[in-house]
Amino acid sequence: MTSYTGPTSATSSIAPQDGSTLMPTRWVGPLRISGNAAEGEIHVPLATYESPLWPSVARGARISRLVDAGIRATLVDDRMTRSILIEATDTQAAHAAGRALHDRLDELCALTRTTSRYAELLAVRHEIVGPLLYVRFEFSTGDASGHNMATLAADTLLTHLLAHLPNVSYGSVSANYCTDKKATAINGILGRGKNVTAEILVPRHIVADRLRTTAAKIAHLNVTKNLVGTLLAGGIRSANAHYANMLLAFYLATGQDAANIVEGSQGITYAADRDGDLYFSCTLPNLIVGTVGNGKSLPAIEDALTQLGCRAQRPDGANARRLAALAAATVLCGELSLMAAQTNPGELMHAHTRLERLNGALHAH
Known part of the structure; x- marks a missing residue:
């Protein structure tokens, strides 16, 4: 109107x-x-x-x-997000994987830089629902809006995590915890x-x-x-x-x-x-x-x-x-x-x- x-x-x-x-x-x-x-x-x-x-x-x-x-x-603030889904055998395994994410932050930051000369990993957040681990990656993406850059980085990080964390398997490279093109509380609070x-x-x-x-x-x-x-x-x-x-x-x-x-x-x-x-x-x-x-x-x-x-x-x-x-x-x-x-x-x-x-x-x- x-x-x-x-x-x-x-x-x-x-x-x-x-x-x-x-x-x-x-x-x-x-x-x-x-x-x-x-x-x-x-x-x-x-x-x-x-x-x-x-x-x-x-x-x-x-x-x-x-x-x-x-x-x-x-x-x-300025950051683009992409979330991934990791499926664990149980909640305890999901919790252990979530803690490992933050212990490996420097490693994940370095890996992100290999995916693009503009991408930088700014933060990692996670939520656990039963055996499901939702991980929200937050990136800086330069002058690009960053959809594809963030997805490429998230896909690379997901592959790396699955290879190095025990008792977990692939869920999705996009898990709706980002959240992309949907009105959500998390985006209003944390920004995207x-x-x-x-x-x-x-x-x-x-x-x-x-x-x-x-x-x-x-x-x-x-x-x-x-x-x-x-x-x-x-x-x-x-x-x-x-x-x-x-x-x-x-x-x-x-x-x-x-x-x-x-x-x-x-x-x-x-x-x-x-x-x-x-x-x-x-x-x-x-x-x-x-x-x-x-x-x-x-x-x-x-x-x-x-x-x-x-x-x-x-x-x-x-x-x-x-x-x-x-x-x-x-x-x-x-x-x-x-x-x-x-x-x-x-x-x-x-x-x-x-x-x-x-x-x-x-x-x-």
């Missing part, structure tokens, strides 16, 4: 080599961003069939340019991919003039809708209005694995009234993005990543971290715009109806 906010940049499209159009794409912004992974005023691409999304994000981007620091995006928080402090006069609401109304709606409403619905480590909208559009426009919005859209919106000014943040612990790897060499994707400044010569992993910060800032723009719209009766539906009719008329011509 989105709200009308004004004009956006021209429409382009993501297209295959045969020239047929797959997805309408617009660059919106620029949004102003600061923080430990990205700085400056940057337009962002969004590929979507939900046309009101573009002006909604554009309104949030305009708000960011009215604030000195803009959107402050802080990258808190890039953990980023985007935040902004909007002065009260901008809240009133540009968002047509108040900080108190947005903060109240965040509690009643995002927190209580999501709790009643049984949400898993998540309390937001529509992160998935912005993330899917951003992922498609930048060549990401779109299925990762399942865990990527887990996140928490926080809003507070600070003497009339609005503090607003979006925390996303599971942003899985990369600037190299499958799909990134397609001409439209290459162009998008270049325009986003994610093809620059930087230390390994910095381009992907920049992309994650921009994704989080884009989410904040759309989330802020929608939350403001929903404090005003009728605004959301009026915007959708007007914009969708307008786009329908344009396409007819």
